Amino acid sequence: xxxxxxxxxxxxxxxxxxxxxxxxxxxxxxxxxxxxxxxxxxxxxxxxxxxxxxxxxxxxxxxxxxxxxxxxxxxxxxxxxxxxxxxxxxxxxxxxxxxxxxxxxxxxx
Amino acid sequence: xxxxxxxxxxxxxxxxxxxxxxxxxxxxxxxxxxxxxxxxxxxxxxxxxxxxxxxxxxxxxxxxxxxxxxxxxxxxxxxxxxxxxxxxxxxxxxxxxxxxxxxxxxxxxxxxxxxxxxxxxxxxxxxxxxxxxxxxxxxxxxxxxxxxxxxxxxxxxxxxxxxxxxxxxxxxxxxxxxxxxxxxxxxxxxxxxxxxxxxxxxxxxxxxxxxxxxxxxxxxxxxxxxxxxxxxxxxxxxxxxxxxxxxxxxxxxxxxxxxxxxxxxxxxxxxxxxxxxxxxxxxxxxxxxxxxxxxxxx
Numbered sequence: 153x154x155x156x157x158x159x160x161x162x163x164x165x166x167x168x169x170x171x172x173x174x175x176x177x178x179x180x181x182x183x184x185x186x187x188x189x190x191x192x193x194x195x196x197x198x199x200x201x202x203x204x205x206x207x208x209x210x211x212x213x214x215x216x217x218x219x220x221x222x223x224x225x226x227x228x229x230x231x232x233x234x235x236x237x238x239x240x241x242x243x244x245x246x247x248x249x250x251x252x253x254x255x256x257x258x259x260x261x
Numbered sequence: 262x263x264x265x266x267x268x269x270x271x272x273x274x275x276x277x278x279x280x281x282x283x284x285x286x287x288x289x290x291x292x293x294x295x296x297x298x299x300x301x302x303x304x305x306x307x308x309x310x311x312x313x314x315x316x317x318x319x320x321x322x323x324x325x326x327x328x329x330x331x332x333x334x335x336x337x338x339x340x341x342x343x344x345x346x347x348x349x350x351x352x353x354x355x356x357x358x359x360x361x362x363x364x365x366x367x368x369x370x371x372x373x374x375x376x377x378x379x380x381x382x383x384x385x386x387x388x389x390x391x392x393x394x395x396x397x398x399x400x401x402x403x404x405x406x407x408x409x410x411x412x413x414x415x416x417x418x419x420x421x422x423x424x425x426x427x428x429x430x431x432x433x434x435x436x437x438x439x440x441x442x443x444x445x446x447x448x449x450x451x452x453x454x455x456x457x458x459x460x461x462x463x464x465x466x467x468x469x470x471x472x473x474x475x476x477x478x479x480x481x482x483x484x485x486x487x488x489x490x491x492x493x494x495x496x497x498x499x500x501x502x503x504x505x506x507x508x509x510x511x512x513x514x515x516x517x518x519x520x521x522x523x524x525x526x527x528x529x530x531x532x533x534x535x536x537x538x539x540x541x542x543x544x545x546x547x548x549x550x551x552x553x554x555x556x557x558x559x
Contacts, residue, residue, distance in 0.1 A: 174405075175409075176337055176340070177340050181553050192329075193336065193337070213279075
């Protein structure tokens with residue numbers, strides 16, 4: 153691997169199974185030293201199950217696009233079924249919770 | 262862009278690393294974080310002096326870990342300063358030449374192991390209060406770094422308290438040593454948070470770089486730590502020190518704020534010696550940095 157001088161970004165997995173999280177950055181003359189600095193800076197108390205050390209220059213950076221075209225149909229907040237559900241029950245002549253057993257009741261509307 | 266930026270800031274919006282920001286905000290931030298980073302770097306020195314003189318192996322290891330933490334904090338903070346546009350080389354040059362500032366408490370000499378204990382307990386405790394007031398900072402990269410720093414500082418205060426307790430439960434000579442150290446450090450501690458100012462007129466608060474005023478921080482320090490100091494049978498050398506039960510706030514002898522300004526400008530009892538140590542370290546470590554810079558790639 154070629155020497156990458158400059159700034160490295162470090163990502164840390166606290167516990168195995170968890171997600172990688174940005175831990176911070178450091179400056180090092182090459183990737184090998186960056187790795188050893190990263191272990192000292194971000195993992196010396198056993199707080200890192202795993203580290204990713206990435207040259208900043210290698211990171212493709214993009215920011216979240218604004219939702220100008222309304223993509224709410226991709227999300228749960230794009231749907232509101234409450235009124236439709238009520239209308240469907242009325243049309244079917246069914247009481248809310250009629251087919252449910254036990255004392256739990258209908259929790260969704 | 263400027264007016265809109267400050268409106269959004271006032272409305273509680275935060276600033277991310279790559280966001281556009283007015284020069285005034287960037288400069289205030291840069292200066293503030295640079296002083297913080299410099300203080301961490303200089304704060305490692307009085308403690309480093311005592312690694313070789315620590316009373317036992319356990320203390321030596323803990324102190325070494327603490328010094329590594331402080332230098333690590335400096336690295337995290339000065340990285341932010343670099344990303345705000347000032348190269349590391351210039352940061353260090355300015356520090357060594359006495360052109361930039363660091364915290365008042367690191368301008369004093371240490372006389373005994375009890376000084377190390379008092380610094381680790383009370384100076385770190387005072388510092389944590391200031392640092393916690395940065396956890397809501399509007400500049401998000403700083404906020405994230407502060408989260409990590411505060412996590413590490415909590416070990417420092419406990420280590421300091423443990424060291425103080427060892428002396429407080431020791432023999433007469435040890436208790437006397439502790440009392441003397443407290444007397445030496447009380448005045449610097451009372452100055453630590455800076456002169457009382459009007460938080461409503463504090464630009465750093467208005468821009469949500471920090472969240473609490475100087476006097477508020479000092480009052481909390483007194484509230485928490487004076488009882489803890491007294492309960493160890495230690496005396497605080499200030500006849501005016503008392504908590505007014507009707508207002509709940511502490512009265513104390515006004516520190517000499519001119520003295521504070523003079524010290525922070527670089528005219529403290531140990532300023533020259535400490536900067537000298539830092540210069541020696543920079544010179545002695547030069548060949549190591551050169552080797553690393555030339556290190557072949559893995």
